[in-house]
Amino acid sequence: MPTDDATREGGGGRTVEIRTPPEPFFLLERYVANPVLRRLLRSKAHWLVSNRLMLLSYVGRRSGTRYTTPVAYDRREDTLVATTLRHHSNWWKNFREEHPATVWLRGTRRKTTGLATTDTREIAELVRSALVRYGIERARWLGLKIEGDELPTVKELEAVAPELVVVRFSVDDLEPVFQTLHIREEEFSNRFGTEVPS
Template sequence: MAEDTDVSRSSKRVSSVQRIIEERLANSLFRSLLCTRFHWPVSNWLVLLSYAGRQSGRQYTFPVAYEQFDDAIVVVTPIQDSNWWENFRDPSDCTIWFRGTKRSAIGEIITTEARDAMIVEYFERHGIAGWILGFGGNPATGGDQLDRAKQDLAVLRFTFEET
């Protein structure tokens, strides 16, 4: 019985229509834009992430919404809507186009206590992300919403390597 409850509570946050628009239009547009000198209209919200699949070795490149925390990039993504984040269960090399500059980084899933604070701060800075992910605004302001966010979201930190 507990399994059924968990499955219904962790329903997908991104609709199929949103996914189609994202995959067919937005990703290719932003992918083209983020690695050019014309990155500035979107580079305050998006970075271009590129990494090799853990098992397949296949190269993946796509835009992700981010927030900068100190010297790191933090990305929050719904667990149920994708599995790309699983490639960073162990710290892994990747490339990030950050504000028009290609940078080497190490990405990892955050599972420590710092994770909860990052979720709160991420949504405080990215208010619209709460709406997009189906939390009805900033989950950091409501206990139940925040508890759901903590269960339903993966938090990843990308630390730039020294150049």
């Protein structure tokens, strides 16, 4: 849940914007980064990226085709939370209603059910909670650009929430994971899943 100042009025006048990479980035991500990450996340070397990325596999609602894509995630007990740019990815549309999927999480294959939300208040609260837990550096993985070193308020995040989608994946009996807060890591090129057939 957000900290005490999450809903304070006015904030510090911080600017919160969506980070939209140029089109060549998405092409590079789709045809170069994603295939590499798909193999890596299934391999014994998954630990190189699996603290930030999981591999999501599902059958398209309309096409009936199986898709497999790396997505950034945040863990909340038995729920995996994936945040993506609403207009620059399309995999989340398959989860507008509850939809089964498989994830490779830290090298382990698990069955799950995903459900997307576009509620701006809920998204803003989830995003801020992630920033509180991991530090402002996490903003890059969430598709955000934040000016300054202070965390934005929920109200400030609501301004950009319409450009984001959050998908929750429920997984039973996840092993406990002890996470270190405010980890600084290099940003991998793949942050938002783009639908590509397996």
